[in-house]
Amino acid sequence: MATAADSRTPSRLRSTPSWLITHLAKQVGQLQAAAFADGEWRRYHYALLAALEEFGPASQAALGRRCQIDRSYVVEAINELSDQGLVVRVADPTDRRRNTITITEAGAQRLHQLGETLDEVQDSLLAALSPEERGHLVRLLTRALEHHTHPPAETP
Amino acid sequence: MATAADSRTPSRLRSTPSWLITHLAKQVGQLQAAAFADGEWRRYHYALLAALEEFGPASQAALGRRCQIDRSYVVEAINELSDQGLVVRVADPTDRRRNTITITEAGAQRLHQLGETLDEVQDSLLAALSPEERGHLVRLLTRALEHHTHPPAETP
DNA sequence: CCCTAATGTTGGCTCGGCCAACGTTGACCC
DNA sequence: GGGTCAACGTTGGCCGAGCCAACATTAGGG
DSSP, rough: OSGGGGGGHHHHHHHOOHHHHHHHHHHHHHHHHHHTTTTTTOHHHHHHHHHHHHHOOHHHHHHHHHTTOOHHHHHHHHHHHHTTTTTTEEEEEESSEEEEEOHHHHHHHHHHHHHHHHHHHHHHHHHTOOOHHHHHHHHHHHHHHHHHHSSSOOOO | SSSSSSGGOOHHHTTHHHHHHHHHHHHHHHHHHHHTSSSSSOOHHHHHHHHHHHHHHOOOHHHHHHHHHHHHHHHHHHHHHTTTTSSEEESSOTTOOEEEEOOOOOOHHHHHHHHHHHHHHHHTTTTSSHHHHHHHHHOOOOHHHHHHHHHHHHHH
């Protein structure tokens, strides 16, 4: 008895940005999981492929920095990507510590496929918002995030 | 060599709402962890106390629904809260399946303490945004979220 | 030449979210 | 009244992600 009335969220939470953000992130997780239920998909694949396509071949460490992924996860993800032929891993002759990762033709295709599916995810995520509002939201989120990734200025 | 140049995020990611949201959520996690480094703190404590204060005593299941927490986590969290005397768990005489959870005076105090610390977290989270922008962000996030929690209308 | 730092890789820890199971108990209906 | 179904609290497990430590190899700078 009472599943309607007692499911109201405390106002303290509804007005707290961090709560809203973490819960929206939960929604993101579910929507992505649903969209990629097929199987072959890791959250990071898209990020890595995107970085490779935009900036060209790079070392694993550089990829991790760009996508903000831990080095250990880069290893796994690149393994999977290269198993599928979406990416090529070659030892860098000029620096024998590094591997040079290069995106393949198939990788670029997959990137675009994933991109389309991801677009649909965004659509259902932000279904309640108009295009202008979505743009606004993206700008606000971007500014908030950038403030943490490059700390803007010291106050000495 | 090159930690500055190769740390640029792919534009595909920067413009993807889901990516922004999950990464902001990561920031939330770190900021909260830093703010509550003292120890005695679970992500859920605040939510549960807030629900109890706003809506009065409730069963564990109702709390879970309100805060969107899994029943299993409610058990743990209520254990911890009652160990600290912030909450009282009594068997409901009218329905012997239920426990009635009630917030104590100490619990209310703790709620407000946590609230203040949380406010600081919001401040540093959204440091890059003006008060108006923060309000705007909250409204946008709220609308996006509500669309998923109460699905608005069916399209028959 | 030595010391530091970066790289790729492996492994482990923790937390959150999710789901399954179970025994107990209420509600509902024939 | 008995039987069925649903809710409740509780325990347990699985999986994904973030984080950090360690290690051997290799570059680079003093």
